[in-house]
Amino acid sequence: MTVTTMTRPTTASPSTTTAAAGAARRRAVLHWVAVHSVAVAAALFFLLPFVFVFLTSVMSDRQALTGDLWPHQWQWGNYLKVWQTPGFLGWWRNTLLYAGLGTLLTIVSSLPVAYALAKFRFRGRNLALMAVISMMMLPPQVTVIPMYLFWAKQLHLTGSLWPLIIPMAFGDAFSIFLLRQFLLTIPKEYVEAARIDGCGELRTLLRVILPMARPAVAAVALFQFFYCWNDYFGPQIYASENEGAWTLSYGLESFKGAHHTDWNLTMAATLLVMAPVIVLFFFAQKAFIEGVTLTGVKG
């Protein structure tokens, strides 16, 4: 308001100034109302699906077959029923193993590669970087046939998650790329100072660079954890033949098959699969948002 009056230091009488200020205030209020109405409508679009899924998940079997939106009686026992479904606990264990071990191996194997790509000078560096980006963009379906034959016929490891976990010990293209993008922002003086102090490259990486790169490492770890948690194609290819090796994302689909029209139990299971990811997000919100920004803005 003060800005509008200041930019117009005309000879207007006091009464017209207050009228103008009043109009500006009204416009600002209208603008506030309009913008926030749109925001509320958008929030409904984003949040109502969760609400409906939750409301159906606590309905009785009979009511879940109707088009009702609100549960008559709240059947919290549905969650217990889902939990006691044969195999459900095993899916949890498998998913945690895949996501936990996969994330750990990815970080350990990708960090040195990213460091070399960001801080070493060598011939073929740009070529290597282009190869990383090509791998990052490669749909997993392109190489799946020979890989499946290899894991099935040479190592007899199909029917387990190992064909998905073991490759993560050999660098993940997306993680390498993201870590490199972040490491580029660390001034090379830090590396040089460490060298002068007589640090070996590995010591420099672990003692000097890693503490500074912690937010990026956290973001990459989260991305990789989510990737494993969400992966459907991988378990479908390698684990589908052995129900004991299924993950939550793969098992969830069969849950609907076993409980044909029981939308209440299926939706309870759906929420149980979503919950850990969302809880994890609230604990690591900052790292995650920074990571998403890193994918698009830096470079």
Added chain:
Amino acid sequence: MAVGSTAVPAALKRKHRRETARTLAFLSPWLIGFGFFFAYPLISTVYFSFMRYDGFTAPTFNGLKNWDYVFNHYPFFWQGLRNTLWLVVVMVALRVAFGLGIGLLITKLKTGVGFFRTAFYLPYLAPPVAATMAFAFLLNPGTGPVNHLLGDLGLPQPGWFTDPSWSKPALTMLAMWGIGDLMVIFMAALLDVPKEQYEAAELDGAGPWQKFRYVTYPNISPIVMFAVVTGVIQTMQYYTQAIVAGKVASGVIGGSGQQFEPGYPHGSTWTLPQMVYNLGFQRFDTGSACVAALVLFAISMAVTSLLLRRRSGFLSSED
């Protein structure tokens, strides 16, 4: 180094050799991974695309028969290509436009920014299978809340995932629900636009649209381009949501061997990556599956090279 090796002192040469060894050591996990999980399977895929192989008996040379089969006789090839193209055009365009709109909206908010940002971001976190199951329920024509509400408002109630002309729009809606990644990227870009440029435009009497057109857009257009290209690449790989939606809506779900109508309903959710699975793991036609994989590879690489050319910043290095 180009002066000739005799001019280089021995110590310098040793140092150079040590540095090469160090570089190789740091790169070694990825070098093995690149060879073993990228180069080898790619070459092997090319090899198998010329072989007749069912996975059990020994492969035999088959010439171009697999290629001829996939392009001219496999009933789902062109349909898959058409569907993927539809998704690439419509889904990517709507996702980018919607993501930009939501990003703009967030920057205009004065109250409850934290709440709205989290609310808009949350669906992006939902695992794809879970999100697809949720939408299959929300949009199911019989008892789904969406058609329930549409009915209350006296609006038509589409069959969504069970109607071939509504299944792709339903998938598009699902994709727009998970807009959180784009919102964050656009928000960061929008906050970087220099304030002075807006003030200057306001002094020139620019309206909201003109400010967007002449100040905002030129500043964020590289990010828009980035969102479009990565969106195209993601959509080329569109698999999980399409296959889960088809399975749930058709009512046929289960283990590995179970067949369901490809791309239910009427092939409308059938995408390129599903062909590799269908040919290789359901029809046990390894050769043709490799042809489909190579088609997917060629298209993905073409799009990727576009990304590398448009955003040379990708390859920028500091020293």
